[in-house]
Amino acid sequence: MADENQTPETDAAAAQAQQSQPQIRIRNQYVKDVSFENLAAQKGIVPQTAPQVRVGVNLDAKKVEGADGVYEVVMTLKVNADAGEQKVFLMELDYAGIFEVSNVPENQIHPFLLIQCPTMIFPFARRIVSDMTRDGGFPPVNVDPIDFLALYRNELLRRQQAQAASAGSPTGTA
Template sequence: MAEEQAAAQEQQPAFGIEKVYVKDLSLEVPNAPQIFIKLETPQIGIELGNTATQLEEGVFEVALTVTVTSKVEEKTVFLVEVIQAGIFQIRNIPQENVEFILGVTCPNIIFPYARETISDLITRAGFPPVLLNPVNFEALYAQQQNQANANGATVN
């Protein structure tokens, strides 16, 4: 009976966070110190991307890349890029749900860490913190799925 319970437990859907970490971090302030003299309000641009890699059966790395660029006119004030990653255990879940978890759930878990890292790094560089707004990863995932479906339809 104990063996049956153990076997049934192994078949239970499972999701777990194994590790959250900074995989890569970059800060550039190419026009320092002159840029600190400018009193104009900079324009902020944000780019976002994520990847998922299977490490072994049921274990995945999800990496969220966030790039924040600040410019005054054509001069770069600062450029920050953070790759915040996590290792997740995902077992006994249907493949279509795994893709959703990797594209939505995991980035939602990782994003607050990336946001904090970026804000802290920008502040340490001598600038006011940049607070990134929440991201709707479900909408981004749906958009990516629609694009993939549209591209697939045009190939046939």
């Protein structure tokens, strides 16, 4: 059933509005690098307490050479587990996505790549972390959801503070 109120003009306006909206498409996603070290097993240690797990995240984005509007975004998840003074396991995952991005102004591409793209690939990276820790002989580590907008804002604030601190410090001697 077609909408009786639609006219060729409203169809054209709707198509134009959709074309001007930011668009993103995942071309590919993949494990770029992965490492898991079961330090407890290598040393014959049986942890007496539940390990304390820490997760760190780092993001990087770069333009793919020779392809207009195509970017690679790499999310690095570092997972460390300690039981007291003993390291139990270390895991590092570089999970990447190749994204085709259009209709995003140049001054907004950086935040778009470091907020939207990681949000799209995070569930896949999270599952890999869970599977690897389980396969390594530990309870699966389910990484909490990450607010990539807050992460981006915090990094901008950290850089501004570092820049202000370096601008305020004397660089020479009199």
